[in-house]
Amino acid sequence: MTRGLIALGVLIAMGLLKLPVExxxxxLHRQEHFRGVEFNLALREKLGQLxxxxxxxxxxxxxxxxxxxxxxxxxEDTQWGRMLWLFRQITTLQPRVLLFWDTAAWxxxxxxxxxxxxNPDQPxxxxxxxxxxxxxxxxxxxxxRGIKNNPDRPELYEALARLxxxxxxxxxxxxxxxxxxxxLPEAAPWDRRFSAYELSYCEGREREAYERxxxxxxxxxxxxxxxxxxxxxxxxxxxxxxxxxRVSETGESER
Amino acid sequence: xxxxxxDSTLHLLNASTIPKRHRVFSFSRxxxxxxxxxxxxxxxxxxxxxxxxxxxxxxxxxxxAQFSFQQEFQILKDVSLGAISMFTSLLxxxxxxxxxxxxxxxxxxxxxxxxxxxxxEYVVGKIAGVLLLLAISTLVMVAAFLAVLYMREQAVLQxxxxxxxxAPPDQLADALRAVRAFAFNVDLVPGIIIxxxxxxxxxxLTLFVSTFATSSIFTVVIMVFVYFIGHLEATAREYWLHEHxxxxxxxxxxxxxxxxxxxxxxxxxxxxxxxxxxxxMAVFARTxxxxxxxxxxxxxxxxxxxxxxxx
Numbered sequence: 001m002t003r004g005l006i007a008l009g010v011l012i013a014m015g016l017l018k019l020p021v022e023x024x025x026x027x028l029h030r031q032e033h034f035r036g037v038e039f040n041l042a043l044r045e046k047l048g049q050l051x052x053x054x055x056x057x058x059x060x061x062x063x064x065x066x067x068x069x070x071x072x073x074x075x076e077d078t079q080w081g082r083m084l085w086l087f088r089q090i091t092t093l094q095p096r097v098l099l100f101w102d103t104a105a106w107x108x109x110x111x112x113x114x115x116x117x118x119n120p121d122q123p124x125x126x127x128x129x130x131x132x133x134x135x136x137x138x139x140x141x142x143x144x145r146g147i148k149n150n151p152d153r154p155e156l157y158e159a160l161a162r163l164x165x166x167x168x169x170x171x172x173x174x175x176x177x178x179x180x181x182x183x184l185p186e187a188a189p190w191d192r193r194f195s196a197y198e199l200s201y202c203e204g205r206e207r208e209a210y211e212r213x214x215x216x217x218x219x220x221x222x223x224x225x226x227x228x229x230x231x232x233x234x235x236x237x238x239x240x241x242x243x244x245x246r247v248s249e250t251g252e253s254e255r
Numbered sequence: 256x257x258x259x260x261x262d263s264t265l266h267l268l269n270a271s272t273i274p275k276r277h278r279v280f281s282f283s284r285x286x287x288x289x290x291x292x293x294x295x296x297x298x299x300x301x302x303x304x305x306x307x308x309x310x311x312x313x314x315x316x317x318x319x320a321q322f323s324f325q326q327e328f329q330i331l332k333d334v335s336l337g338a339i340s341m342f343t344s345l346l347x348x349x350x351x352x353x354x355x356x357x358x359x360x361x362x363x364x365x366x367x368x369x370x371x372x373x374x375x376e377y378v379v380g381k382i383a384g385v386l387l388l389l390a391i392s393t394l395v396m397v398a399a400f401l402a403v404l405y406m407r408e409q410a411v412l413q414x415x416x417x418x419x420x421x422a423p424p425d426q427l428a429d430a431l432r433a434v435r436a437f438a439f440n441v442d443l444v445p446g447i448i449i450x451x452x453x454x455x456x457x458x459x460l461t462l463f464v465s466t467f468a469t470s471s472i473f474t475v476v477i478m479v480f481v482y483f484i485g486h487l488e489a490t491a492r493e494y495w496l497h498e499h500x501x502x503x504x505x506x507x508x509x510x511x512x513x514x515x516x517x518x519x520x521x522x523x524x525x526x527x528x529x530x531x532x533x534x535x536m537a538v539f540a541r542t543x544x545x546x547x548x549x550x551x552x553x554x555x556x557x558x559x560x561x562x563x564x565x566x
Contacts, residue, residue, distance in 0.1 A: 003563035004467055007556050014552055015514025018545075019492065022518045025541050026489055033532045034524055035489075056486050058344075058519065061526040062337035065330045072322070096530035099325050153531070 033096060033152070046092050055093055064093040068100065071107075080112040084138060091142065098155050101146030109139025109163050136167045157181035158191065161198070171201035192216065193228060200231040210235040217247055284372055285380040292384025296350050305349075306392060309342035313399050324411045328437045331407060332529045335400040336446065340525065342396065343389055343454035344482070351385050351461035352474035355561075364566060375558040378462070382554055385458045393451050401439075408438035442532075445539040446525035452546035453522035457482070459553035460517070466560040485519035488512055517549050 029035045037043065037060060044052045047063075054063040071086040087104035094100055113135035122128050143160040150156060161177035164170040178195035181187050193216055199209035213232045216223045229247065236246045296302060313335040322330065358364040358381075367377055411434050419427045461478050468474040494501075495509035521542055528534055 003560050007463075007560050010552075010556060010559075012514050018548075019513065021545065022489070022492065022521065023496070025521055025545060026493075026518070028538060028541065029521065029524075032535055032538055034527045034538070035520060053483075056483060058340060058486055058523045059337050061333035061529065065333045068326070068330070094526065094530060096527050096532055097329065098531065099329055103326070 033150075037093065037095065043092065047089055051089065051093070060093045064090045064097070064100070067093070075107060075111070078115060080107075080115065080135075083107055083112070087142070091145070095146075095149040098146065098150060098153055101142050101150075101156055102159050105139040105142040105146070105159060105163065107139075108135050108142060109167055113139070113167070136163070139163055139167070152184065154181035154184040154187040154191065157184070158188070161194070165198060171198045172205070175199040175202065193223065193225070197227060197231055200235055206235055206238055210239055210241075214247075279373065281376065285376050285383065288367070288372075288377060288380025289383040289387060292354070292381050293387050296384060296388045299350065301349055302346065302388070302392075305342050305346055306395065309338045309392075309396050310399050312338035313396060313403055324415075324434060325437050327407065327411075328404070329529065331404060332443070333526070335396075335403065336443070336450070336525045336529065339393060339396045339400065339447070340450045340453070340523075343393055343450060344457055346392060347385065347389055347454040347458035348461050348475060348478045348482070350388060351382070351458045352465055352468075352478065353471040354381055354385065354462070355465045356468075356471045356474075359566065368566065374562050378466075378558045378561050379554065382459060382462050382557070385462075386455055389451065389454045389458065393447070393454070397447055404438055408434065411438075440528070440531075442528045442534045443525070445534050446528040449522050449524050449539070449542055449546070452543055452550070453519065456517060456519075456522070456546050456549045456553070459550045459557065463553045463557040463560065466557050466564060481516065482519065484512060485516045486523075488516045488518045489520045492518070518545075521545060 026035065037055065043055070047055060051063055051067075054060065067086050067090045071083050071090065074082040074086060087100070087107070090100050091104060113132045116122075116131035116135055117128050119128055119131070122131070140160070140163055143156055143163060146156045147160065157177045157180045161174045161181065164177065165174035175195045175198035178191050178198060182191035182195060192212075196209060196212040196216060199205055199212060202209065210232070213228060213235065216228060217232060232247055235241075315334070355364075358367075364377070368374065412431055415430050415434055416427065419430055422430075457478070460481065461474060464477050464481070465471070465474045468477065491509045492513040495506060495513050501509075524534060524538070524542065
């Protein structure tokens with residue numbers, strides 16, 4: 001009995017000692033993007049009881065994978081509502097897995113939106129377009145939340161840029177997100193180029209686009225790709241660049 | 256017999272008949288208890304059931320070919336490392352919980368302690384046996400995981416090379432590099448070590464509980480609760496330290512949780528590592544040190560309580 005009480009006393013004393021250590025470690029974990037999931041009532045409501053318990057016991061990755069497989073099956077059955085529900089749970093459980101955010105956005109903005117547009121049960125074109133726009137917005141929402149959880153990774157900025165480019169035809173926002181991706185450490189080498197391409201489609205920003213494309217062109221042969229030359233030619237014509245300052249068709253500068 | 260031969264025989268006789276001086280601490284005694292414990296544990300059916308279950312779970316990841324290679328590797332790593340974590344945690348609790356009660360029931364403990372074996376050597380030897388078993392099991396499952404990952408990686412590389420046979424060499428090299436980057440990540444190694452340390456922590460905590468528990472079932476039930484509460488400790492700690500509006504009873508409860516239980520969420524790093532989060536040396540070292548600190552403290556407390564236990 002006495003030994004038990006002494007052991008309890010030691011545990012409490014150790015608890016007081018370990019408290020600041022654990023707090024500092026938790027802060028360090030969060031700073032380095034670990035412990036992305038907060039266990040609270042909001043999570044409990046999103047996941048349901050079983051999912052919450054599984055996540056709580058340290059197996060949130062396995063739960064997320066099981067839900068992902070279910071979402072895959074739902075996709076095969078074109079159950080878009082169920083997929084949305086599942087992907088919201090998956091991304092809540094695993095906010096650092098880019099693949100889940102990207103796949104969720106792709107399903108919503110590309111697959112579900114096309115299915116909504118071709119929905120034979122909806123005779124009204126306006127309502128089909130409305131449904132399509134709603135799926136675009138859902139895809140965008142996944143990517144924006146994914147970026148909020150992973151601001152240090154370029155892949156989701158690239159995906160959002162693609163979505164703005166291909167679905168909203170918003171080249172200005174596409175250029176902006178490619179540019180943001182390009183500033184991150186693990187960015188793909190083509191992000192800067194793609195940003196400049198998108199900017200070249202924006203009315204009123206031709207001069208800026210021209211300067212950026214030209215600076216890429218000046219970096220050498222590796223950047224002088226057919227699309228870059230094509231967009232530069234387009235801007236030279238549009239901006240009325242003097243002939244002697246224009247780039248050659250073959251990629252050699254005449255300036 | 257010559258005089259010299261007689262002296263030599265007497266010397267040998269004296270050496271064998273004079274009792275050796277008893278040493279307070281002996282590694283060889285601990286080693287004997289450790290090896291005996293390991294042998295006992297490997298004879299347990301539950302060990303093989305859990306091991307086979309873990310290996311099956313890892314092996315089942317092979318059948319994920321309908322997904323893209325990124326999805327397939329993500330699921331393979333999540334499931335395999337989850338299985339390793341689940342298996343080691345369960346084994347740590349189950350194997351340790353039945354260790355002391357069984358020895359008492361079989362009266363083995365009396366035979367051992369009747370000899371000049373101090374109680375702390377007995378406890379340390381026992382727990383070392385469990386930790387050795389956990390290390391062996393972890394290595395077996397990690398080997399299975401790496402074999403499956405390597406097999407799938409090679410298969411995907413082959414398919415990619417075939418699909419991109421006509422592509423320029425630099426594009427093909429980029430694609431193959433992308434496949435390799437998604438497959439094995441060197442950061443998984445510290446993640447696996449942290450899983451093992453968490454299992455060691457759970458084993459020593461179970462040992463501590465079993466020193467005052469009345470049965471192994473009681474220990475297992477208590478440890479299941481401890482496991483869940485330990486995963487909530489960080490939430491309780493933050494709430495206790497920051498929320499001053501809650502009542503006295505709530506705050507007292509949160510204080511008990513925060514002070515008495517280990518923060519088990521601190522050891523769940525591998526999910527984020529699989530997701531691509533890089534683990535720095537500082538994070539790894541500090542997390543591992545915390546785990547080792549807990550393991551040592553719980554072992555010492557178990558020894559302390561076991562010294563006062565009436566056998």
